[in-house]
Amino acid sequence: MSREGVNVAKPYQRMTREQVELVHRTSLELLEKPGVLVYSQEAVALLSDAGARVTQTREGEYDAWWVSIPSSLVQKALESVPSKVVLGARNPENQIVMDARGYHVYFGSGSETNFWLDVKPETFVSQENPENQRVFPAITRRRGTVADLCKSAHLSDNLEHLDFFIRNVNIQDPDINEGNKDVNKFFASLNNITKHVMGGLTDFGQMDHVVHMAEIIAGGREELLKNPVISFITSVIKSPLQVVDETAEKLIKVARLGLPVVISSSPQGGSTAPIDEAGMVAQVNAEVLTGIVINQLAQPGAPVIYGAVPVRARMDDLHDMYGVPEFCYYNTSCAQMARFYEVPCYSTAGVGDAKVPGIQAAAEKMFTHAVVPRSAPDIVHYAFGLLEKTNPFCPEQAVLDNHHIGMVKFLYREPRVDESEMERVKEIIEEVMQTPHRLYSRYTRRLLRSGGIFPTYPFEGEGDDQDETLLKAHEKVQEIMDRPRQHLSEAICREIYAQVPGLLPRLNPYQV
Amino acid sequence: MSEKIIEQIVANVLQGRRDQSDEGIDEGYDGTPGVTELVEEALEQGIPVEKVLAEGLSHGMTLVGEKYESGEYFIPDMLAAAEAVGAAMDIMEPYLVKDGGQGSKGKIVMATVEKDQHDIGKNLVTIMLKGAGYAVVDLGVNVPASRIVEVVEKEKAGLLGLSALLDTTMPFMKQTIEELENKNLKDNVRVMIGGAPTNEDFAREIGADAHGKDAFAAVKIADQFL
Numbered sequence: 001m002s003r004e005g006v007n008v009a010k011p012y013q014r015m016t017r018e019q020v021e022l023v024h025r026t027s028l029e030l031l032e033k034p035g036v037l038v039y040s041q042e043a044v045a046l047l048s049d050a051g052a053r054v055t056q057t058r059e060g061e062y063d064a065w066w067v068s069i070p071s072s073l074v075q076k077a078l079e080s081v082p083s084k085v086v087l088g089a090r091n092p093e094n095q096i097v098m099d100a101r102g103y104h105v106y107f108g109s110g111s112e113t114n115f116w117l118d119v120k121p122e123t124f125v126s127q128e129n130p131e132n133q134r135v136f137p138a139i140t141r142r143r144g145t146v147a148d149l150c151k152s153a154h155l156s157d158n159l160e161h162l163d164f165f166i167r168n169v170n171i172q173d174p175d176i177n178e179g180n181k182d183v184n185k186f187f188a189s190l191n192n193i194t195k196h197v198m199g200g201l202t203d204f205g206q207m208d209h210v211v212h213m214a215e216i217i218a219g220g221r222e223e224l225l226k227n228p229v230i231s232f233i234t235s236v237i238k239s240p241l242q243v244v245d246e247t248a249e250k251l252i253k254v255a256r257l258g259l260p261v262v263i264s265s266s267p268q269g270g271s272t273a274p275i276d277e278a279g280m281v282a283q284v285n286a287e288v289l290t291g292i293v294i295n296q297l298a299q300p301g302a303p304v305i306y307g308a309v310p311v312r313a314r315m316d317d318l319h320d321m322y323g324v325p326e327f328c329y330y331n332t333s334c335a336q337m338a339r340f341y342e343v344p345c346y347s348t349a350g351v352g353d354a355k356v357p358g359i360q361a362a363a364e365k366m367f368t369h370a371v372v373p374r375s376a377p378d379i380v381h382y383a384f385g386l387l388e389k390t391n392p393f394c395p396e397q398a399v400l401d402n403h404h405i406g407m408v409k410f411l412y413r414e415p416r417v418d419e420s421e422m423e424r425v426k427e428i429i430e431e432v433m434q435t436p437h438r439l440y441s442r443y444t445r446r447l448l449r450s451g452g453i454f455p456t457y458p459f460e461g462e463g464d465d466q467d468e469t470l471l472k473a474h475e476k477v478q479e480i481m482d483r484p485r486q487h488l489s490e491a492i493c494r495e496i497y498a499q500v501p502g503l504l505p506r507l508n509p510y511q512v
Numbered sequence: 513m514s515e516k517i518i519e520q521i522v523a524n525v526l527q528g529r530r531d532q533s534d535e536g537i538d539e540g541y542d543g544t545p546g547v548t549e550l551v552e553e554a555l556e557q558g559i560p561v562e563k564v565l566a567e568g569l570s571h572g573m574t575l576v577g578e579k580y581e582s583g584e585y586f587i588p589d590m591l592a593a594a595e596a597v598g599a600a601m602d603i604m605e606p607y608l609v610k611d612g613g614q615g616s617k618g619k620i621v622m623a624t625v626e627k628d629q630h631d632i633g634k635n636l637v638t639i640m641l642k643g644a645g646y647a648v649v650d651l652g653v654n655v656p657a658s659r660i661v662e663v664v665e666k667e668k669a670g671l672l673g674l675s676a677l678l679d680t681t682m683p684f685m686k687q688t689i690e691e692l693e694n695k696n697l698k699d700n701v702r703v704m705i706g707g708a709p710t711n712e713d714f715a716r717e718i719g720a721d722a723h724g725k726d727a728f729a730a731v732k733i734a735d736q737f738l
Contacts, residue, residue: 436650437635441588442528442595445537448586 002095003163003195005106006409011339011376014332020340023278023333027286028071035068036241036290040248046297047073062245074289077296083342085260085303087164087379088227090217090488091194095227096163098305098344098378105373106163107350107405108198109156109398110381110390111233112170116144117356117387117394119474137470139356141392144169146176146188146507151481152385153192155395158480159384159402161409164196165189166233166381168393173504180502182206183213186230187496187503190217194486198262198381200233204246206502207253213500216492224259231260233307236294237287239267248294255298262307262346263291268320269330270313277326281333284308292343305378307346308334314353320389322351322382323364328371335375347377350401355388357397357470365401369408396473399480403458410454485509514559518568521550521600525572526579528592530599537589547596551603561607565645569597569604573643591636594643601642616647618738621669623651623660625684630677633707633727637673640727641734657688664692664701670738673730674720676707685710686718693719702737704730 015023037059038044044065048054053068083100096106118140126132149169156162167189176184181202189197190213201207210230218224232254236247254261265287267273269280288306295304310330311320321327331347338345349372352361373380382390383405385398428443447453459476461468487493490510497503505511527536529546536542545553547569554564576593579585605616622638624631631653638650649667651660664672672692674685685705692698704722705715706729715723721737724730 437631437639439591439632439635439639442534442592444588445528445586445592446535448588449537 001093002097003093003106005096005104005163006373006412007414008103008105008374008376008412009414011103011335012332012371012374013336014329014375015336020336023282023285023337024340026278026282027289028074030241030282030286031069031074031290032071033068034241035066036243036286038065038067038243038248039063039245040243041245042252043243043248043294046252046294050076050297067243069290069293073293077289077293078341078343080296080300081292081341081343082301082303083344085305085344085378086228087196087198087231087260088218088224088229089164089194089196090190090229090486092227094163094195096196096379100339100342100344100378103376104378105376106379107161107373107383108164108166108196108379108381109152109162109168109384110166110386111168112200113168113386113391113393114143114170114172115141115392116148116169117141117392117397119357119394119396119470119477121471121474134466135471137396137474139394143172144393145173146171146184146504149185149188150192150485150507152393152395152398153189154483154485155398155477155480156384157193157195157486158483159398161402161405162195162384164198164379165193166198168385168398175504178203179206180504183209183500183502184504184507186210186213187500188507190214190229191488191493191507191509192485196231197229198231198233200235201250204250204253207250209500209502211257211259213496216495216499217488228259228303231262231305233262233264234291235264235266236291237263237265239265239272239287240283241287241290243290243294251291251295252298255295255302255304258299258302260303260305261295262305263288263295264307264309264346265291266309266311268311268313268318269326270315271318273310275312275326277329277333280310280330281337284310284330284334285337304343305346306334306338306341306343308338309346309348310334321353322348322389323353323367328368331368331372331377332375335372335377338377345377345379347372347375347380348382349373349380350383350405351386351390352397353387353389355392357387357394357400357473361387361397362400362404366404366408369401369404370411373408374412395477396470399473399476400459400469407454514554514557514563517550517554517557517559518563520545521547521554521564521568522572522575524550525569525593525596526575528576528589528596530592530596534592534596547600548603551600555603555607561604565604565608569600570645573597587636590643591639594639596643597645598639598642601645601647605647617645618671618734619647619649619667619669620671620673620734620738621649621651621660621664621667622673622675623655624653624675624677625660625681625688626654626656627684628676628678628681629653630675630707633677634673634675636727637675637706637724637730640731641673644731644734646734646738657684657691660688661691661695661697665695665697669701671734672701672703673724674703674705676705676710679709682707682709682714685720689719704733704737706730 087096269275349368354360459472531546
């Protein structure tokens with residue numbers, strides 16, 4: 001048993017086969033010339049030993065190497081990459097099977113937001129007419145804490161369309177530091193959600209502790225490999241075409257551990273990548289291929305995920321933009337590239353550029369939610385609760401996004417038009433035409449109960465002159481927060497606290 | 513035996529099954545008798561008609577109403593149940609009259625006014641009123657005021673329901689009421705109006721007795737006036 005996601009049986013193919021092959025050839029040419037600028041000696045050694053041409057240089061205060069990667073090396077890496085990657089979960093029914101040859105799409109959260117938006121209903125009085133009092137959602141912004149991360153993991157466990165969890169709050173408590181951040185963020189997540197937990201590492205030195213925590217939860221090293229309850233995201237590429245030192249070491253180590261890893265590259269069209277689609281897709285594809293080559297050189301056959309996260313620059317301040325058509329071009333084309341290579345794809349949709357939930361956020365989010373998954377990437381991250389270029393997370397927005405993703409999934413259903421269906425509807429039409437009022441209502445009832453009819457928008461308000469969507473979403477968040485949390489067992493928590501250093505005692509639900 | 517068939521009637525009202533060909537809501541009913549067949553059987557067995565009405569049909573509709581209120585049932589469930597009860601009422605009426613009763617709870621004429629072809633709302637109201645035990649004469653759509661008044665007089669209806677979806681056809685509601693007044697019939701019949709462009713203010717303005725915002729409101733108005 002694993003999660004179903006949504007089957008996008010006829011994926012949208014933005015580019016023709018010839019265009020896909022042209023992007024591929026261009027990326028290979030870019031990897032040879034100008035090549036990639038690598039800051040990691042370990043990665044350089046792997047590439048050089050495999051036949052890449054390497055020239056040492058100096059970039060500011062650091063040693064670096066220009067590496068020209070021959071196409072044969074890329075080809076070899078693509079031959080050893082598995083097309084199926086399993087993302088495990090505390091509850092095995094929540095496992096995700098990513099299959100680059102299949103068409104199932106899974107939605108998840110993300111990532112690293114600095115701020116948490118609190119929504120609180122408050123009563124406002126009209127200055128013009130003091131008798132006119134209204135309840136509106138007041139929104140406040142504050143820095144995220146580890147307690148917020150626990151809450152968002154619990155919330156995510158209860159959102160039916162959320163298939164995997166990437167921490168959506170950057171924990172900034174006074175007692176969190178670089179040395180204990182990773183263990184606490186993974187524990188806070190794993191202890192509050194029964195779905196897959198994916199995440200980046202702040203400190204390379206914490207990796208062994210995080211992996212050991214996962215082993216305890218899965219039931220040992222072998223069990224963890226069969227049911228990887230965690231996976232990693234490595235931002236190994238700094239666009240354009242540079243390989244970051246410490247992240248490359250993480251990538252190599254994760255590959256050798258045999259755990260799934262996302263090669264994440266997030267160039268910004270208009271600043272760190274060409275803004276035009278051809279240039280963006282060729283560059284980000286070359287960048288992800290670089291990560292895949294390093295990963296496969298470190299451990300042939302290691303589970304790896306094609307993580308292109310191309311965004312566009314705003315022209316007024318050069319910040320990231322997510323809710324624009326170019327974002328959809330970039331991401332749907334990248335999903336096509338991943339499918340061409342038969343490597344599982346990690347894509348992006350559902351980020352609003354709006355600062356708070358509302359009309360702008362809904363328009364931007366639905367736009368990419370509806371378009372990007374249509375290209376059938378295996379997983380879609382950033383899909384819940386993110387606003388303003390991923391800077392804040394709002395739980396109420398996550399609840400709204402959950403419903404909107406449900407609408408998108410419904411949209412992708414295959415048409416049921418076949419002989420037996422036509423026979424059935426002909427009978428119904430004949431029958432209805434013999435009745436006095438000629439209404440089809442009674443024939444909706446079974447479909448209604450089998451999930452064949454999409455429900456009414458659940459956040460609709462009762463009033464005639466006020467949008468109450470956010471207030472209703474707030475009620476839903478409150479209701480979910482009151483549900484019991486699915487913590488790890490007391491025995492597992494005890495073992496983790498005994499063996500993993502740096503955990504905050506207040507995160508232990510069994511602490512006396 | 514009588515208890516069992518009454519229970520079956522209630523269950524089939526809840527399923528909204530008019531007859532044995534109806535699919536209903538839940539599995540397990542396919543091919544079994546629906547409300548009309550069960551009512552016929554009950555009457556053949558000599559079960560008092562009042563018992564069939566009160567403990568079977570009316571009780572079933574009350575339960576359906578409760579399920580709608582609680583959010584378990586939707587409009588199609590209510591309509592299917594009301595249709596089933598309405599069809600059963602057609603069978604019951606001769607028995608009710610024979611037993612000295614008036615038959616239905618009262619007579620209502622329904623019509624969409626002249627130059628207006630819209631009938632979904634009017635049909636919903638008709639079905640719900642029939643399901644609630646009223647005898648309804650539905651004149652259909654695009655009915656001139658003179659014809660509506662003629663039928664109200666002939667049928668001795670206690671309530672007239674007028675429907676319009678277009679703001680351009682709303683004046684025909686007023687015209688119909690004026691024609692009732694001209695024929696001195698207005699004191700004998702109450703008039704309720706409904707439809708998207710209408711509201712309570714408009715009802716007052718044209719001399720209607722009530723405005724129903726939906727089919728449930730229409731049933732409440734009928735219960736109040738008849």
